[in-house]
Amino acid sequence: MNKITNYIFITILLLTTSNCAIIGVATTATTGAMIADERSVGNIIDDKVIATKIRHEYIKNSINNSLKGISLEVYEGRVLLVGYVIDNEYKEEAEKLAWLVRGVKEVINNITISNEDPASFTRDIWISTKVKTKFLANKELHSINYKIMVYNRVIYLLGIAETQKELDTALKVSSEVSGVSLVKNYILVKNDSRRKAN
Numbered sequence: 001m002n003k004i005t006n007y008i009f010i011t012i013l014l015l016t017t018s019n020c021a022i023i024g025v026a027t028t029a030t031t032g033a034m035i036a037d038e039r040s041v042g043n044i045i046d047d048k049v050i051a052t053k054i055r056h057e058y059i060k061n062s063i064n065n066s067l068k069g070i071s072l073e074v075y076e077g078r079v080l081l082v083g084y085v086i087d088n089e090y091k092e093e094a095e096k097l098a099w100l101v102r103g104v105k106e107v108i109n110n111i112t113i114s115n116e117d118p119a120s121f122t123r124d125i126w127i128s129t130k131v132k133t134k135f136l137a138n139k140e141l142h143s144i145n146y147k148i149m150v151y152n153r154v155i156y157l158l159g160i161a162e163t164q165k166e167l168d169t170a171l172k173v174s175s176e177v178s179g180v181s182l183v184k185n186y187i188l189v190k191n192d193s194r195r196k197a198n
Contacts (some may be wrong), residue, residue, distance in 0.1 A: 036142065036144065037145060038142075038145045038159075038160040038190065039075070039076060039160075046103055047074040047076065048074075049103070050074045050077065050079070050101055050102075050103050050104060051072060051073070051074045053101045053102075054072060054074075054097065055072070057097040057098075057100060058070060058094065058097060061093070061097055066085060066090045066093075067090060067094055069083045069084040069085060070082070070084075070085065070094055070111060071083045071149065071151070072098075073149055073158055074147075075147050075158045075159050075160070076105070076160070077103050077105035077106065078106040078186070079098050079104055079107045079108065080108045080110070080149065080156055080158045080186060081095065081098065081108065081109050081110060081111050082110045082111065082112075082151040082154075082156055083111055083112070083151060084113070084114045084116075084118060084119075085111055085112075085113065085114075086113070086114065087113065088113055091109065091111045091113060094109070094111055095107050095109045108158075110151075110154075110156060110184065112151075112152070119151050119152040119153075120152075123153065123179060124150040124152065126179070127153065127155065127177055127179050127180060128148060128149070128150040130177045131150070131155060131173070131174055131177050132148055134173045134174075134176075134177065135173065138169065138173055140165070140166060140169045141166060141169060141170055141173070142161075142162060142166070145159045145160045145161070145162075146158070146159035146160075146170065146187070147159050148174075152181075153179055153181040153182070154180075154182045154183075154184060155174045155175075155180055155182070156184045156186065157170060157174060157183065157184070157186060157187050158186045158187065159187050160187065160188055160189075160190055160195075161187050161188070161189050162189075163189065163190070164189055167187050167189055170187060171183055171185055
């Protein structure tokens with residue numbers, strides 16, 4: 001594939017996935033430039049496959065819907081788990097199942113132990129929408145390179161920043177959203193040695 005074909009392929013891929021559709025369209029519209037994801041086309045596909053396989057493992061191994069409260073994102077093989085389970089045993093099982101999937105390089109387990117879902121879906125969706133909108137509007141942020149999850153008023157950031165300054169901006173923008181209780185950072189800077197090690 002040449003460079004133009006790659007960009008077109010990425011755009012189509014993003015438009016066919018629910019989590020990335022808005023980001024893909026808005027980035028192109030606001031900057032007037034082609035999408036520049038830090039990941040290769042192959043890595044983007046790999047991440048989608050990993051996420052799908054982990055979800056399949058959860059469905060297959062979920063006893064009495066024990067893993068139904070878990071959400072996840074994958075970026076460059078780094079898996080971020082958030083949500084809730086009723087027992088620490090299920091939290092450990094969720095991490096173990098994620099590691100079974102080929103291509104997983106790291107599992108970041110932020111699953112909460114609770115007898116019922118402590119989050120407010122409506123509130124978290126509102127916070128998530130506000131954060132994503134602010135990322136899109138901020139010219140210092142390459143919003144396509146971030147996965148943003150919100151659970152129980154906590155923002156989880158996963159992805160790649162071009163520079164430390166961009167990373168700091170991402171954290172600042174997130175923390176300024178009304179209703180947020182905490183921002184957890186799992187962003188790596190582009191030249192981080194941990195990316196090369198993988």
